[in-house]
Amino acid sequence: MATAATTAHPAPRGTCPFAPPPAYQQARRDTPVTRVTLWDGTPCWLVTRHQEARALLADPRFSADAARPGFPFLSAAARHIGAGKTSFIRMDDPEHGRLRRMLTGDFTIRRTAALRPAVQQAADDLFDAMTTGRATADLVAEFALPLPSLVICLLLGVPYQDHEFFQRCSRTLLRRDSPIAEVVAAQDELTAYLDALTERKRTEPDDAILSRLAARGELPTEDIGAMGRLLLIAGHETTANMTALSVLALLRHPEQLAHLRAHPEATPAAVEELLRWLSIVQTGVTRVATEDAEIGGVLIRAGEGVICQINTANRDERRYPDGDALDLTRDTRQHLAFGFGVHQCLGQPLARLELEIALDTLLRRLPGLRLAVPFEEVRFRHEMTVYGVESLPVAW
């Protein structure tokens, strides 16, 4: 690697706020695997193409264990979090599988489908509160964020009244530029909160996930707390940002919006394309090689870090012709928005259900939905692990 200067990770986005960084788009055209430099000067491999990213994420020679030497951390905040008590997202099999299987029964296709009436009711209630007697609202604060927050609270057995607290902690933990003291505080506060809640479930059980994990008697409180933290953050941040960003993307593509309004039965397909096109896990998925392995013709040595750049892989023209175009009718199969391999998103059926209901409810009940500010004034979440918009003022 004595040749050209490497690109920084994360690289800045270009003029289109929906598109991946131009430097990574170009890297994908040039080569399947490239070299980047992380915030602390550490070199790291970047996989930009679909086939190679998919292969790597399914390859057991690449570890998700943040405790392994060489694991790439994308910020000081991420390094602090990785050094603490993490849950199965940062473990390998068999321990990863053992913990994950304690939850997979709660996120099956059938169990998730049974939640449809409850999710629809929550969406309708939020919608009514947002729109009754009013002509404008911030879609993020009043709909996109509370909907998945309510649902994950219900599933975990976390009181929704505490949402401002856990949403604040979550934001701090997912900001790449959070001061480390704030990250430490947020991590400690959220951990203490979920540990205490888990302890309470041991004496006051209910039917929700935290309580059932406690009732199994197999896991110490801190492990259940860590799982709760993972599910709570992953369960609301991702869907909230996907919802708001999807609405904005549709408003900016009137012909696609018209198609969806004319074909509401195509909402599930539209959700898949929006997942692919937006790929909100913008900093990618990190792994470390546990042995020498070749990916895309490049030898990655044991102990070297790798980032799978999901947003460029999902626009790879080898798999998705004209991949930069938002096309709600395209073949979206095998997109990597939920990752791939054994770590693939546990909650993806729930995310799909929530996105489908959110979009359907908004479009069906607001035929005049539009941006209430010029597009140039919308603030995008460039500093966050999960991409989105800070707020989305809309009118109808």
Added chain:
Amino acid sequence: MNVPVPERNPVIVHVDPDRCCGAGQCVLAAPEVFDQHEEDGTVLLLDPRPPAALAREVADAATACPGGAIRLEEGTPR
């Protein structure tokens, strides 16, 4: 007797629940062939010899499986 010719060679489906991570991709792709265990969401094979008409869906399920838990073996027409 008029025997219908299958579109493609039917496949024999093998699943490995130990490799299954319960993501449910197979159920989305081919609900006639795959289901999930009620307790831990792992794969349940409903039909190891699915009809040729479902060949594309079954192939999609195998490709989409994030854990590589589905293996397809070329079968003979039944």
